Amino acid sequence: MAGRDHILELPSFMLAFRSLQLVTALAILGLAAYGITYLSFDGIDLTLFTAISTMIITIYIIVAQTGAPIIYNYWAILGLDIFAIVFWIISFSLLASEVAGYSIVTYSSSDCIYSSAGVCYYKRSQALKNLEKRETTNVYTYRNAMAAASGLGGLEFIFFVVTLVMTAIGLHRHRQAGRHCLPGRSAAALTEAKNEMPQGEYPVASA
Incomplete structure (x- = not known):
């Protein structure tokens, strides 16, 4: 069974932030689905894609942190946070400009x-x-729904900025402590086991 020593030590509110990201993405998904039912355009299409991606990202992170540590990788989480930030700032900005x-x-x-x-x-x-x-x-009604989707997209962007900063700080401390990113034995344990291995004896050639 995989250990948990590779999981970043983050504040307890981070899990609540991940849950907020998931709930907000679900709300945006509903608004985007309503919007695209009547009219498909760049802003709402991209917002729909980003909302679905966010749900996948947050579900992965929550499951990895709470129930399946073997799939946890902090480099992957850091990259996914950056991905979400880039797509949310584009999505809500584009949608807002088109709604305006x-x-x-x-x-x-x-x-x-x-x-x-x-x-x-x-x-x-x-x-x-x-x-x-x-x-x-x-x-x-349509305009207000799309404006709400854009506003929630901006809120989602802020959520991911917070989680990215906290994850980056936790990752830095984790690396300074000499810990690793994959489940398994710690680096210190591996070094100790290596030192305890019997050394082979080699014959010495006579002069």
């Missing part, structure tokens, strides 16, 4: 394709005009 492509107005202007129900559809968001034809949603 249409806003509530009380007048018409040359910047709008047309105005309906107080909403101005900008030329760079022409595809959003198709929402008006849907009977099961409306522009306000």
